[in-house]
Amino acid sequence: MSKLYSGAEIVFKCMEDQNVDHIFGYPGGAVLPIYDELQNFKSIKHILVRHEQGAGHAAEGYARSSGKPGVILVTSGPGATNVVTALTDAYMDSIPLVCISGQVPTHLIGTDAFQECDTTGITRPCTKHNWLVKDINDLAETIHKAFEVATTGRPGPVLVDIPKDIQFQKTKYKKPKKEKKLNGKSHNHFNQNSIDELIDLMSKSSKPIFYTGGGVINSGPKASELLRELVYATGFPITSTLQGLGSFPGDDNQFLGMLGMHGTYEANNAMHDCDLMINIGARFDDRITGKIDEFSPKSKKVHIDIDPSSINKNVKVDLAIVGDVKTVLSSTLKSLKQKKSKFLKSNKQKTSKWWEKIQKWRSVRSLDYIGSEETIKPQYAIERLYELTKDKDSYITTEVGQHQMWAAQHYKFNKPNRWMTSGGLGTMGYGLPAAVGVQVAHPKKLVIDIAGEASVLMTIQEMSTAVQYKLPIKIFILNNQYMGMVRQWQELLHDKNYSESYTAALPDFVKLAEAYNCVGIRAKSPEELDDKIIEMLNTDKPVIFDCMVDKVENCFPMIPSGKPHNQMILGPKDQENKRITGKGKSLV
Amino acid sequence: MPKSKSAYSFSNKKEKLDTHIIVVWVDNEAGVLARVVGLFSGRGYNIESLAVAQVDEKLKISRITIVTTGTPQVVNQIKLQLRKLVPVHKVADFKREDKAVIFKEMALFKIVGSNNKLEGAMKACKKYNPILLDKTKKSNVIQITALRREIDKMSNDLKKFGLVSVSRTGAVAMTRGADIFK
Numbered sequence: 001m002s003k004l005y006s007g008a009e010i011v012f013k014c015m016e017d018q019n020v021d022h023i024f025g026y027p028g029g030a031v032l033p034i035y036d037e038l039q040n041f042k043s044i045k046h047i048l049v050r051h052e053q054g055a056g057h058a059a060e061g062y063a064r065s066s067g068k069p070g071v072i073l074v075t076s077g078p079g080a081t082n083v084v085t086a087l088t089d090a091y092m093d094s095i096p097l098v099c100i101s102g103q104v105p106t107h108l109i110g111t112d113a114f115q116e117c118d119t120t121g122i123t124r125p126c127t128k129h130n131w132l133v134k135d136i137n138d139l140a141e142t143i144h145k146a147f148e149v150a151t152t153g154r155p156g157p158v159l160v161d162i163p164k165d166i167q168f169q170k171t172k173y174k175k176p177k178k179e180k181k182l183n184g185k186s187h188n189h190f191n192q193n194s195i196d197e198l199i200d201l202m203s204k205s206s207k208p209i210f211y212t213g214g215g216v217i218n219s220g221p222k223a224s225e226l227l228r229e230l231v232y233a234t235g236f237p238i239t240s241t242l243q244g245l246g247s248f249p250g251d252d253n254q255f256l257g258m259l260g261m262h263g264t265y266e267a268n269n270a271m272h273d274c275d276l277m278i279n280i281g282a283r284f285d286d287r288i289t290g291k292i293d294e295f296s297p298k299s300k301k302v303h304i305d306i307d308p309s310s311i312n313k314n315v316k317v318d319l320a321i322v323g324d325v326k327t328v329l330s331s332t333l334k335s336l337k338q339k340k341s342k343f344l345k346s347n348k349q350k351t352s353k354w355w356e357k358i359q360k361w362r363s364v365r366s367l368d369y370i371g372s373e374e375t376i377k378p379q380y381a382i383e384r385l386y387e388l389t390k391d392k393d394s395y396i397t398t399e400v401g402q403h404q405m406w407a408a409q410h411y412k413f414n415k416p417n418r419w420m421t422s423g424g425l426g427t428m429g430y431g432l433p434a435a436v437g438v439q440v441a442h443p444k445k446l447v448i449d450i451a452g453e454a455s456v457l458m459t460i461q462e463m464s465t466a467v468q469y470k471l472p473i474k475i476f477i478l479n480n481q482y483m484g485m486v487r488q489w490q491e492l493l494h495d496k497n498y499s500e501s502y503t504a505a506l507p508d509f510v511k512l513a514e515a516y517n518c519v520g521i522r523a524k525s526p527e528e529l530d531d532k533i534i535e536m537l538n539t540d541k542p543v544i545f546d547c548m549v550d551k552v553e554n555c556f557p558m559i560p561s562g563k564p565h566n567q568m569i570l571g572p573k574d575q576e577n578k579r580i581t582g583k584g585k586s587l588v
Numbered sequence: 589m590p591k592s593k594s595a596y597s598f599s600n601k602k603e604k605l606d607t608h609i610i611v612v613w614v615d616n617e618a619g620v621l622a623r624v625v626g627l628f629s630g631r632g633y634n635i636e637s638l639a640v641a642q643v644d645e646k647l648k649i650s651r652i653t654i655v656t657t658g659t660p661q662v663v664n665q666i667k668l669q670l671r672k673l674v675p676v677h678k679v680a681d682f683k684r685e686d687k688a689v690i691f692k693e694m695a696l697f698k699i700v701g702s703n704n705k706l707e708g709a710m711k712a713c714k715k716y717n718p719i720l721l722d723k724t725k726k727s728n729v730i731q732i733t734a735l736r737r738e739i740d741k742m743s744n745d746l747k748k749f750g751l752v753s754v755s756r757t758g759a760v761a762m763t764r765g766a767d768i769f770k
Contacts, residue, residue: 120619121622124619124622124623124626125626125630128672129674134618151670190670206739307670307672308668308671309665309668309669311668312664313661313665474616
């Protein structure tokens with residue numbers, strides 16, 4: 001007879017078989033039996049966070065930087081509700097997470113027991129799937145399935161709710177099944193005809209553009225390699241969404257920069273004027289398309305996506321290829337080599353006028369800003385940070401707001417999985433715990449959270465986690481004392497009525513760092529900035545860097561409310577002419 | 589409508605609303621109905637009627653029939669989202685006017701009144717093969733199966749015969765002919 005294991009042991013047996021090295025969690029009454037077993041499984045390291053939301057974002061950072069699913073362990077009730085923001089964030093940005101939550105014992109479910117909540121009910125709309133395990137004999141199978149659902153197809157979060165009595169009960173352990181089958185749902189639904197059609201469209205186009213997104217990153221590093229190969233083989237220009245940054249080198253000449261609301265002038269104009277748009281792993285998000293009726297009116301649109309429900313959701317496309325980016329790109333390259341081995345040569349002529357036009361847009365230099373010798377311009381701070389760290393293979397996380405957009409605009413990424421930011425949900429407080437997770441996955445690498453002072457205060461308690469585990473993360477705060485993006489919109493849309501967007505009584509971040517027993521550094525002027533950044537980089541401890549920047553700088557370029565791609569605001573001068581008035585105010 | 593000035597795009601086109609009957613085959617497990625229904629409520633769409641029951645005891649498969657109204661784009665999105673749910677096996681979508689599909693609802697009417705009225709009620713239902721399920725001196729319970737609009741009409745017509753209570757199922761659907769939906 002094979003050995004009997006308790007439910008708590010089975011949780012860890014499953015994790016061992018799923019190659020889990022780290023879990024992020026916080027103990028509590030309904031998960032105590034699981035925490036009791038933790039010491040018996042040496043290969044699994046538990047990272048104790050300070051708030052369950054932090055556990056969720058740390059697991060996201062871990063997953064995005066390593067390609068492995070992030071694992072979370074929380075207790076019932078408030079433990080589970082605190083993690084909801086992170087689950088929703090992961091759901092929006094397609095990040096694989098497995099959340100194990102404790103639940104009150106089966107016989108107490110539905111009695112309003114202490115720390116009880118309807119966890120599967122609350123998390124149903126923010127997970128790919130969730131389970132309440134009511135029979136110990138289903139536990140192992142359910143956890144294995146949870147890992148499979150989280151990591152296959154379009155990745156996303158899942159949750160397994162385990163009542164406390166189930167954690168004590170004993171049964172045999174079941175290994176994961178080998179077969180990969182989800183009700184017969186396979187992920188590649190394209191055939192050679194679609195690939196041929198794509199190549200045909202590509203060879204006919206004189207104004208093409210690749211528009212790539214997080215799907216390329218999620219498909220694995222190989223997908224980024226193939227993407228580079230395809231872009232170089234075709235000579236086409238390429239732009240990327242916020243989530244796709246790093247899949248193609250940010251400093252390459254064929255890269256037009258990020259597109260969308262705060263994207264570059266050349267990327268957005270090229271999207272608007274192109275005759276062929278090839279969307280690879282992006283989802284026509286509303287921050288990307290601007291006014292949907294006038295979105296890229298003259299182009300044929302191709303959409304490559306693993307998720308059939310993304311196709312034709314926001315924008316109707318002419319050719320849909322449902323499949324994993326890596327597989328689709330590899331088929332495309334194979335066919336391209338067979339059929340049009342001299343594609344680049346034959347097409348150079350055809351796209352030369354297009355490139356001329358792009359160069360003209362480029363010459364506008366839309367990311368330029370007015371420099372200053374007295375105050376640190378936030379863009380300048382990011383530029384210097386990039387210059388001083390670009391040789392280090394650094395990992396960047398961000399919070400949400402102006403600093404996030406400046407980071408996306410001015411920090412150039414050359415590799416996938418180096419850029420972790422909350423795009424879909426836009427969660428302030430994401431970056432610090434995410435940096436914790438990234439550093440856990442990559443202990444030797446440089447991990448920087450480019451932050452705003454308002455965002456970072458939402459999860460600042462995780463500094464304590466960083467200190468406990470000696471995670472030398474760098475929190476680089478662009479401190480303008482405002483919720484910058486809120487202030488910017490109030491300036492542009494609400495007649496400069498800065499209602500509640502100024503944070504009075506901010507903490508002294510240097511003293512705060514000291515209180516957490518890490519290092520605080522402050523930079524006040526442009527001339528001392530480089531030295532201070534170098535001091536930060538040379539510190540082998542967690543650092544809070546308080547970078548005092550210009551308080552009223554705005555983030556440009558910007559597609560103003562209700563405008564299509566080709567009507568961007570470029571800078572302080574331009575914006576006088578294109579004020580946003582009337583109904584637009586309520587709809588930004 | 590004034591010109592959109594929003595970064596959130598919205599369409600000026602008024603899209604036509606169609607009534608769809610969506611049939612979903614699912615694993616009969618806890619929470620599955622909430623998952624399916626959540627895709628409608630999460631988009632602010634009302635469900636006109638809903639019928640659900642296990643249809644395969646061995647495989648534990650339930651069949652859910654949902655009648656809803658929506659624009660083609662939203663109905664299509666809901667269908668694609670339904671297919672992504674782990675416990676969902678297949679999804680069919682029919683328009684109400686589809687001639688190749690049979691739609692039926694069942695209704696129970698309780699009539700209270702004199703003999704005259706009870707007989708009148710039975711007579712009024714004649715077209716729909718009424719079945720008398722319960723009879724007392726003062727009351728009848730009548731069962732009919734018919735289309736939604738026919739039951740709507742009967743619920744109205746029977747008022748004058750002393751209708752005191754109506755209970756009705758949601759629509760169920762099945763294709764005509766030898767073929768089954770795959």
